[in-house]
Amino acid sequence: MRFRGNTPFASAVGLVLALLCAVEAAKVNKHKPWIETTYHGIVTENDDKVLLDPPLIALDKDAPLRYAESFEVTLTEEGEICGFRIHGQNVPFEAVVLDKSTGEGVIRAKDKLDCELQKEHTFTIQAYDCGEGPDGANMKKSHKATVHIQVNDINEYSPVFKEKSYKATVIEGKKYDSILKVEAVDADCSFQFSQICNYEIVTPDVPFTIDKDGFIKNSEKLSYGKERMYKLTVTAYDCGKNRASEDVLVKISVKPTCKPSWQGFNKRIEYEPGTGSLALFPSIHLETCDEPITSIKKRECVTFGLFFPPFYSLVLITKN
Known part of the structure; x- marks a missing residue:
């Protein structure tokens, strides 16, 4: 077959042949x-x-x-x-x-x-x-x-308290800046979901508050005569708002106001003649209530560095 001149058909065939060669x-x-x-x-x-x-x-x-x-x-x-x-x-x-x-x-x-x-x-x-x-x-x-x-990370874990329960003792009539600290941890890997953002006292109408770091303090002075022990339920939240898997119990005991006095002796001692020596005050001690000795009242007399207890009675027991 012969192609005369530069026909469109010839151009197309030439282009296809060129492409085939390129391929x-x-x-x-x-x-x-x-x-x-x-x-x-x-x-x-x-x-x-x-x-x-x-x-x-x-x-x-x-x-x-x-x-x-x-x-x-x-x-x-x-x-x-x-x-x-x-x-x-x-x-x-x-x-x-x-x-x-x-x-x-x-x-x-x-x-x-x-x-x-x-x-x-x-x-x-x-x-x-x-x-x-x-x-x-x-x-x-x-x-x-x-x-x-x-x-x-995804927030798949909830906070868990480090201790199964917490307890503390306070003295009545005193307001504390901090009584004790509770602490929870979270197993998530990210900073956001592994951080504890808030603690909360679940028990209603109790004279205590808790801050975001877990420190508990009393909101008013406590009275030993009114309540000797408070039981609080505390929970925690991570920064993703997941609540603790289990809340924790906090027990706070209230002690009466301490008064300096002699402790560990009996005011009445019975002794039977002929039975040998008898220790009069084997465990006596002066309760200072953490106060300086110089501030203790004179009735708990301090003389020459020796402590003398109040009067006591010695009863002799005789056989009939």
């Missing part, structure tokens, strides 16, 4: 795929979707011209991305190709992640093309890129 030339896998050098990702624990920045896309200069499809030219696999390979020990992620022709891929967790066990993961990744021909000969790989993935 045949492109069957040689000359270039390695290209990916970014570093990726940063975020994944929420108990989820598998990784939000990656920048997106995972592999490029290959061997990719055929896209507009060749309009001329029904058969495209070869040269330049397509067949997969991504992750390198590292016990990496809980996998990389999947979404579109071979565009090189788009995603990274996802193989199983649910636990932020409390590991907050961050670092590994390397490579892209590899589909090689030449149907058997994938002469497959080429990209350089290794570093991937850093942070595991975001």
Whole structure:
């Protein structure tokens, strides 16, 4: 068949032949795929979707011209991305190709992640093309890129008190800046969800308050005659508003006002003649109530450094 002149048909045939030649030339896998050098990702624990920045896309200069499809030219696999390979020990992620022709891929967790066990993961990744021909000969790989993935926490744990119960003793008539401190902890990995933001006294109508750090104090002076022991139920909240798994019991005992006096002796002592020596005051002591001795009233007399108790009676027991 002969073509005369520069007819449109001849031009079209020439273009198709040129494209076919280009495609045949492109069957040689000359270039390695290209990916970014570093990726940063975020994944929420108990989820598998990784939000990656920048997106995972592999490029290959061997990719055929896209507009060749309009001329029904058969495209070869040269330049397509067949997969991504992750390198590292016990990496809980996998990389999947979404579109071979565009090189788009995603990274996802193989199983649910636990932020409390590991907050961050670092590994390397490579892209590899589909090689030449149907058997994938002469497959080429990209350089290794570093991937850093942070595991975001969810508020799955509730506060737990360090002690099963708390107790303290106060003196009646005294107002304290702090009586005792309760403390709860939270096993979540993030700062927000692992911090205790608030404590609360659940028991109503009690003369006590508690601050955000767990310090309990009395809001009014206490009376031994009115109440000798208070039982308070206290709870805690983390900064994600999770309440303690179990509230804690706090017991506060009220002691009567201390008065300096002699303690540990009997005012009446019975003695039977002939029975030998008898210790009169084996355990006597002066209760100073933590006051200086010089401030104790003169009736608890202090003379030459010796303490003398009040009068006592000695009763002799005689046999009939």
